[in-house]
Each structure stands twice: as C-alpha cells, then as structure tokens.
Amino acid sequence: MSASNGYYTLPQPEEIPLREREDAMGSYLMMFAALAAGLPLPIINLLAAIIYFYMNRSKSKFVHFHALHSLLAQIPTTLLNAGLVFWAIRIFLLKSIERTDVFIGYFWMVVIANLLYFIFSLIAAVKARKGRFYYFLFFGRYAYEKVYAIKEESSKEVTNKPPGA
Secondary structure, three states: OOEEOOEEOOOOHHHOOHHHHHHHHHHHHHHHHHHHHOOOOOHHHHHHHHHHHHHHOOOOHHHHHHHHHHHHHHHHHHHHHHHHHHHHHHHHHOOOOOOOHHHHHHHHHHHHHHHHHHHHHHHHHHHHHOOOOOOOOOOHHHHHHHHHEOOOOOOOOOOOOOOOO
16 A cells, blocks of 8 residues: 555555455444343443454454444443443332433433444445445544554664563
8 A cells, every 4th residue: 555645545445355345344243242142231242342353453454444443433332321221220120219301311312322323333334345434423533543544663773672682
C-alpha cells in the first residue's frame, strides 16, 4: 500500500481477498455471541468481540479496521445492556425496589439503542463482505485513524539492548 497524505491508500473492493472480507464481516456478527451461548449476559458479546479483535487484527489492515470498529461500537451497547440487566435483577430480587417510570424509560432507550446497533451492524457486515468501508458515527473515524494512519518511525537509537548485543 502506498502512502498519501499521511495515510495508507485504502484498498479497492476487488483487491481484497474473499477470506479477508468474510473475516471483516464476522467482526460485526459478534453481537450474536451471547445468543449462541444461550446466556442473557451482555458482557459475553463484548468478550467475544475482544477475542475476535485480538485473533484477527494481524490478518490485514482491512480486517483490523472492521474488528476494531465493531469492538468500539460494542462497548456502549454492552454498558447499556449491563445496566438494564443489573437493574432488572435488583428489582426482581429486592422486592422493595419498585419498577418506576425511570426504569421503563431506560428499558425503552436500551431497546431502541440495541435495534439501532443491530441495524447498523448488519449494514456494516454487508458492506465489509462487499469489501467496502462503513463508518459508525463516533467510532469510524477513530478506527480509521488508528489503523490507516502512517506511524512515524522513531529515529532514536535503541539504548536498552540485551546483554552481549
């Protein structure tokens, strides 16, 4: 890949091998990990996304971008879901805590956030399978900067050498 304006040139869809496109698509499908495990624990999705990221980030910049992008987008959804699960458990176990309008409002906010995340993740998965990029509102630019920005090579001499070197 050649450099232009401090960034690596983005690959064209036809330049990306099918295996890399499928791996990139898979990063967005980690949202189904908790459903596959049969657990109502939202943290499972985040753990699956983290594991997928670390296992696939070295395959290519394209896969690295999509895995990081998916992981970053998973974090707020996981936090919202975890808050809802723990709040619901407290209401269920501690009968003294009532289900208030605030809880119901939070519930519907989490439902809408999950629907939006689901829709945008499916769009991103389809785009990744086609070899294209899709940028989520808050996380796309950061993932792009992190993966495709050319890092300046340090010209400093290494002073901490192993013994005998």
